[in-house]
Amino acid sequence: MNALDYVILVGAMLGIAAYGIWRTRGRCDLNTYLKGARETHWLTIGLSVMATQASAITFLSTPGQGYESGLGFVQNYFGAPIALIIIAVVFLPIYRRLKVYTAYEYLGHRFDPKTRLLGAGMFLLQRGLGAGLTIYAPAIVLSTVMGWRLDATIICSGLLVVLYTVAGGCEAVNLTQKYQIGIIFAGMVAAFFVLLSKLPAGLTFSDTLGLAGGFHKLKAVDFSLNVDRRYTIWSGFFGGMFLALSYFGTDQSQVQRYLSGGSLRESRLGLMFNAIFKIPMQFFILLLGVFMFVFYQFERPPVYFNQTAWSYQALHGSGDKLRALDADFSSAHAEERRQLQAWLDARHAGNGAAEAAALAASEASHERGEAARTATRTVLRAANPRATANEADYVFVTFILGQLPHGLIGLLVTAFFAAALSSKSGELNALGSTTTVDIYRHVIRREASDAHYVAASKWFTAFWGLVAIAFALFANLAENLIQAVNILGSIFYGAPLGLFLVAFFLKRVGGTAVFWAALAAQALVFALCLTSISYLWYNVIGCAACILFSLAIQGVIGKAGAPATA
Amino acid sequence: MKSPPDDEVTGLPGLRTWRRVYLFVLVVFVAWVGLLTVLTRMYS
Numbered sequence: 365m366n367a368l369d370y371v372i373l374v375g376a377m378l379g380i381a382a383y384g385i386w387r388t389r390g391r392c393d394l395n396t397y398l399k400g401a402r403e404t405h406w407l408t409i410g411l412s413v414m415a416t417q418a419s420a421i422t423f424l425s426t427p428g429q430g431y432e433s434g435l436g437f438v439q440n441y442f443g444a445p446i447a448l449i450i451i452a453v454v455f456l457p458i459y460r461r462l463k464v465y466t467a468y469e470y471l472g473h474r475f476d477p478k479t480r481l482l483g484a485g486m487f488l489l490q491r492g493l494g495a496g497l498t499i500y501a502p503a504i505v506l507s508t509v510m511g512w513r514l515d516a517t518i519i520c521s522g523l524l525v526v527l528y529t530v531a532g533g534c535e536a537v538n539l540t541q542k543y544q545i546g547i548i549f550a551g552m553v554a555a556f557f558v559l560l561s562k563l564p565a566g567l568t569f570s571d572t573l574g575l576a577g578g579f580h581k582l583k584a585v586d587f588s589l590n591v592d593r594r595y596t597i598w599s600g601f602f603g604g605m606f607l608a609l610s611y612f613g614t615d616q617s618q619v620q621r622y623l624s625g626g627s628l629r630e631s632r633l634g635l636m637f638n639a640i641f642k643i644p645m646q647f648f649i650l651l652l653g654v655f656m657f658v659f660y661q662f663e664r665p666p667v668y669f670n671q672t673a674w675s676y677q678a679l680h681g682s683g684d685k686l687r688a689l690d691a692d693f694s695s696a697h698a699e700e701r702r703q704l705q706a707w708l709d710a711r712h713a714g715n716g717a718a719e720a721a722a723l724a725a726s727e728a729s730h731e732r733g734e735a736a737r738t739a740t741r742t743v744l745r746a747a748n749p750r751a752t753a754n755e756a757d758y759v760f761v762t763f764i765l766g767q768l769p770h771g772l773i774g775l776l777v778t779a780f781f782a783a784a785l786s787s788k789s790g791e792l793n794a795l796g797s798t799t800t801v802d803i804y805r806h807v808i809r810r811e812a813s814d815a816h817y818v819a820a821s822k823w824f825t826a827f828w829g830l831v832a833i834a835f836a837l838f839a840n841l842a843e844n845l846i847q848a849v850n851i852l853g854s855i856f857y858g859a860p861l862g863l864f865l866v867a868f869f870l871k872r873v874g875g876t877a878v879f880w881a882a883l884a885a886q887a888l889v890f891a892l893c894l895t896s897i898s899y900l901w902y903n904v905i906g907c908a909a910c911i912l913f914s915l916a917i918q919g920v921i922g923k924a925g926a927p928a929t930a
Numbered sequence: 931m932k933s934p935p936d937d938e939v940t941g942l943p944g945l946r947t948w949r950r951v952y953l954f955v956l957v958v959f960v961a962w963v964g965l966l967t968v969l970t971r972m973y974s
Contacts, residue, residue, distance in 0.1 A: 435966070435969075435970075438966065442959075442963065445955055445956070445958075445959040446956075446959070448955075449952045449955060449956070452948075452952070453948075453952070573973055574973065576973065577972070577973025577974065578973075580974070582969055582970060582972075582973040582974070583970050583974055584966040584967075584969055584970050585963065585966050585967045585970045586970075597963075629939065629940065629941065632948070632951075633940070633942075633951075636951055636952075636955055639955045639959070640955055640958050643959070643962045644962065647962075647966070
């Protein structure tokens with residue numbers, strides 16, 4: 365990065381934060397602080413919902429996922445449109461009618477205080493655990509690649525988001541997210557066009573798709589019924605639907621976004637905006653990764669994308685072994701490139717047999733190169749297990765730094781930080797609100813002025829921000845970042861969704877039954893983590909278990925307490 | 931005829947009821963899955 369890139373990064377980040385603080389100065393009533401002015405336009409809500417979900421991990425890690433595994437990850441989002449429709453029809457009108465601040469307040473209305481506390485507690489536990497991830501994830505990648513200090517990157521980005529979220533509350537979050545997502549989209553589209561321009565002359569769009577398909581990167585839909593496969597249309601649709609229902613319908617970081625709508629109409633349209641654009645957005649980001657894969661078949665990539673880790677070990681550890689593997693990879697890649705040129709010539713000449721033979725030969729060379737990469741990973745893992753955990757997360761940032769012109773590099777790095785901040789601000793805002801409304805106001809101090817609760821909410825938001833920063837400073841990740849986030853969410857989303865579905869649809873079930881059922885369902889999901897079942901199914905199983913257990917317990921204990929109607 | 935409350939009006943040209951909005955979203959979703967299936971079949 366040069367001076368221009370830094371000017372863009374620092375200017376955009378500080379400018380948006382300052383704008384959010386300035387626009388929301390002097391807000392001191394609880395309603396405005398927690399829900400915004402309730403005049404938010406549907407487009408702002410739609411972008412805000414999108415920005416809260418799409419963290420920096422989405423933009424850093426998903427192209428790497430596309431590069432490594434192709435388009436299959438898009439199936440993860442197949443359940444989202446149906447889930448968002450269900451939320452718009454069922455959840456949203458109830459939340460708005462009861463004028464709740466948090467989704468868990470509704471559980472108190474419908475069941476009893478302990479079930480409300482359980483719902484809020486599960487959210488705080490899940491979000492609290494994941495609190496540092498949205499800051500840590502981009503920080504680890506960017507600090508490694510840029511040579512910045514990891515702790516300084518985490519602390520600076522963390523404190524900035526805490527500052528404007530504490531100062532401006534929900535309205536500042538919505539306002540800043542709108543501009544942050546604008547920067548993100550601009551950056552991703554710019555990167556895509558630069559990538560297209562960098563593909564070899566003579567390689568048409570159709571050739572690019574043909575080549576990607578030849579390397580099995582365009583398998584977007586898998587109809588397999590094998591539940592051990594991580595991404596199939598069935599796990600994506602059913603598991604993804606339950607995940608999206610739980611996330612968008614019961615996670616306060618999302619509920620707070622659409623409750624800020626000026627009317628039911630604005631909130632509903634904001635959700636429908638996401639129902640339409642979620643799948644194409646994820647497809648586009650994955651396709652970017654697939655096209656990067658094609659690009660790197662003609663341009664030699666590093667043998668290992670986390671080049672900082674590779675260089676360190678080459679200097680301090682197994683240097684000879686790593687350099688030998690690098691030479692192997694180079695030779696395999698050069699061979700593959702020659703064969704791909706032959707494939708391209710045969711394809712343009714309409715010689716089907718030669719085209720198939722050249723593609724098969726290039727695949728064999730590719731496998732040889734992959735073997736060198738795998739061996740490199742093994743050597744690096746032996747030296748430092750942490751360094752090899754998430755190589756795919758370094759693919760996109762390597763492309764950006766190596767191929768984009770200055771200015772655009774600054775824009776893309778700004779986009780990553782914008783995504784981190786926008787997502788984190790939504791989460792902190794929700795954590796602060798839930799702690800204030802469902803714990804502090806509900807249990808600790810029931811009667812106080814609005815100004816007191818606003819001050820409390822600011823303190824709690826700051827507290828969670830500091831927890832997130834502390835967690836990020838000590839975090840260690842095991843898998844691809846985008847998957848880690850979804851796995852963590854899936855473990856904790858099934859049972860809370862069951863709580864809400866029982867509340868909405870099973871009027872004869874009371875608070876005691878659903879309370880114990882949710883705890884039992886959560887225990888079952890923990891047990892499932894020890895099996896090989898794809899994590900998306902945790903959402904379905906956790907939710908179904910909560911519903912079934914609550915019916916069974918209610919059957920045993922009888923109608924304990926008359927459940928209120930919502 | 932009684933006019934619907936404000937919240938019931940979608941304000942979208944051609945999609946005047948919420949039922950139509952949801953149907954439109956479903957059609958877009960099915961179209962996406964169909965296109966992705968075609969892409970998978972064409973290049974596998």
